[in-house]
Amino acid sequence: MAKVAVLDEQLAGKTPAAKEILVLLLPLLLLFVLLRCRGRGRGRKRLPPSPPALPLIGHVHLVGALPHVSLRYLAEQYGGEHGFMMLRLGVVPTLVASSTHAAQAVLRTHDQSFASRPRSVCGDVLAYGPSDVGLAPYGERWRLAKKLATTHLLSSKKVNSYRAAREEEEEETAEQDGRSTTMDPFLGQVALVIKKISGAAETRTVVDMSELLSNFIRDMVSRAVTGRSFRVEGKDRVFKELIDEGMALLAGFNMENFYPGLATAAGGVLMRPVRRKAERARDRWDRILDKLIDEHTQEEYRLTRQGIKEILVNMFSAGTDTAYLVLEFAMAELMLHPEAMAKIQHEVRNSIPKDQNTINEDNLIGMKYLKAVIKETLRLHPPSPLLLPHFSIEDCDVESFEFPAGTTVLINVWAIGRDPKVWDAPEEFMPERFIENGEIKGADFRGKDFQLLPFGSGRRMCPGMNFALASIEIMLANIVYHFDWELPKGVDKIDMTEVSGLTVSRKEKLLLVPVLRYCAPTKRLGPLSRKMNI
Numbered sequence: 033m034a035k036v037a038v039l040d041e042q043l044a045g046k047t048p049a050a051k052e053i054l055v056l057l058l059p060l061l062l063l064f065v066l067l068r069c070r071g072r073g074r075g076r077k078r079l080p081p082s083p084p085a086l087p088l089i090g091h092v093h094l095v096g097a098l099p100h101v102s103l104r105y106l107a108e109q110y111g112g113e114h115g116f117m118m119l120r121l122g123v124v125p126t127l128v129a130s131s132t133h134a135a136q137a138v139l140r141t142h143d144q145s146f147a148s149r150p151r152s153v154c155g156d157v158l159a160y161g162p163s164d165v166g167l168a169p170y171g172e173r174w175r176l177a178k179k180l181a182t183t184h185l186l187s188s189k190k191v192n193s194y195r196a197a198r199e200e201e202e203e204e205t206a207e208q209d210g211r212s213t214t215m216d217p218f219l220g221q222v223a224l225v226i227k228k229i230s231g232a233a234e235t236r237t238v239v240d241m242s243e244l245l246s247n248f249i250r251d252m253v254s255r256a257v258t259g260r261s262f263r264v265e266g267k268d269r270v271f272k273e274l275i276d277e278g279m280a281l282l283a284g285f286n287m288e289n290f291y292p293g294l295a296t297a298a299g300g301v302l303m304r305p306v307r308r309k310a311e312r313a314r315d316r317w318d319r320i321l322d323k324l325i326d327e328h329t330q331e332e333y334r335l336t337r338q339g340i341k342e343i344l345v346n347m348f349s350a351g352t353d354t355a356y357l358v359l360e361f362a363m364a365e366l367m368l369h370p371e372a373m374a375k376i377q378h379e380v381r382n383s384i385p386k387d388q389n390t391i392n393e394d395n396l397i398g399m400k401y402l403k404a405v406i407k408e409t410l411r412l413h414p415p416s417p418l419l420l421p422h423f424s425i426e427d428c429d430v431e432s433f434e435f436p437a438g439t440t441v442l443i444n445v446w447a448i449g450r451d452p453k454v455w456d457a458p459e460e461f462m463p464e465r466f467i468e469n470g471e472i473k474g475a476d477f478r479g480k481d482f483q484l485l486p487f488g489s490g491r492r493m494c495p496g497m498n499f500a501l502a503s504i505e506i507m508l509a510n511i512v513y514h515f516d517w518e519l520p521k522g523v524d525k526i527d528m529t530e531v532s533g534l535t536v537s538r539k540e541k542l543l544l545v546p547v548l549r550y551c552a553p554t555k556r557l558g559p560l561s562r563k564m565n566i
């Protein structure tokens with residue numbers, strides 16, 4: 033007992049012997065700690081460079097209204113040769129990859145480690161879980177949902193089969209209009225748009241191309257996903273509202289994404305308003321989708337009702353506000369570059385037999401300039417310039433860097449598409465860069481070449497690419513084939529100012545005046561116009 037008391041006193045430094053020992057040991061202890069720290073630092077990998085951060089908010093103040101633009105300028109200062117930059121957005125460690133090399137490391141070399149998605153309150157509510165495709169964490173449920181979307185809804189075979197779906201719909205509407213239903217089966221959806229534009233052309237009226245093109249894509253997606261047209265059923269406006277609302281709620285740079293703790297802090301009270309908003313939107317989706325599912329055979333894919341809803345909402349949201357933006361940006365760039373417009377019109381107008389009045393998918397195969405215009409548009413204006421955020425599920429060593437599990441990853445494909453080390457005259461719209469000896473050349477945009485990644489690459493790559501390209505090509509070819517285009521009176525320039533949400537769009541609507549290609553409408557569209565009663 034006494035021995036223990038002495039030991040306690042010595043340890044507490046109350047005896048003279050203990051004091052002496054401590055004075056002797058202290059420098060040795062300090063030396064030991066110092067050496068240990070240095071030894072650790074030498075063997076240990078580091079994080080990529082970062083700009084100076086502020087307390088609490090980290091680097092949030094450096095991310096402007098157009099995050100892809102501000103992140104590009106930051107990466108030029110701090111990203112170094114490798115193109116990796118580390119930010120702290122609120123409390124969230126965020127890796128920004130801004131070079132071909134960095135994108136390849138994340139999306140190919142270490143694809144699996146970075147294949148998840150960060151979670152959010154809105155994402156969880158709107159995506160029913162989330163266990164949809166786009167927002168789901170990497171894992172078995174995501175794999176199944178993606179397989180279903182890829183093989184059952186968006187495969188090349190399915191994309192081809194939508195030609196028939198378009199035919200049915202045209203027949204449906206033609207019958208409603210009391211017209212003949214013997215028109216070219218391919219022309220359904222496209223012909224409806226051409227018909228609308230023809231009406232405006234005859235009276236020289238301004239056409240809101242943004243609305244027209246987004247309605248077209250929305251309708252194509254609803255046909256592909258549900259087998260029916262929301263426009264024909266008059267639900268188009270509700271559908272548009274829901275997609276817009278969902279996109280606004282999910283748009284990346286909001287408070288919860290910087291401070292995920294807000295979702296649970298004080299019983300989630302801080303996030304309650306936004307959760308309610310998301311729940312209201314989800315309930316509206318529910319009502320539409322429930323009815324839709326009731327009318328379909330649910331056994332088809334052996335999915336629960338909720339499982340079907342997750343996938344449907346995802347397809348609508350991911351498919352609509354991306355493909356139409358490409359069409360709109362392509363038209364805007366062509367208006368800004370009359371020489372490119374002349375070339376594409378020359379190609380489409382000379383690529384089809386004289387007795388054919390409208391362009392079909394078979395004609396598209398030879399249209400190299402059209403494909404180059406779309407590719408150049410995707411390079412300069414990828415609708416998702418930072419892809420969707422990726423999320424690391426394990427610690428991962430990438431070259432000399434070490435990224436901890438739980439890192440959010442943004443891949444700035446917009447910056448990569450404009451990197452002067454990769455592209456000549458990167459800011460110029462030059463479709464010719466993709467043509468050599470009359471053939472399409474240069475970087476592939478289907479996820480193989482990391483300098484052009486509008487659809488991403490690897491496990492989380494877009495499954496809707498073929499579907500989107502089929503719709504974009506056929507519509508662009510037909511609108512430049514049938515009409516010449518002018519700016520409205522008093523407008524002398526197309527404003528390319530962008531606004532950012534989950535996707536990046538032009539701030540202003542694209543308003544254009546179509547001009548009939550030939551004087552007489554029947555001559556202009558020939559049998560097509562007669563069939564359509566134009």
Ligand code: HEM
Pocket residue numbers: 165166167178181186253346347348350351352354355358414415416419420421422486487488489491492493494495496497499500501
């Ligand atoms: C030009 C049109 C389109 C573009 C540029 C585009 C682009 C993208 C991008 C960049 C991603 C994220 C890739 C990543 O995070 O690595 C994505 C994901 C996705 N896209 Fe698209 N997309 C388009 C059209 C479509 C269409 C038409 C659909 C369906 C109807 C669709 C369905 C999806 C889905 C479900 C995902 C989530 C994939 C996953 O997380 O595994 N997309 N898309």
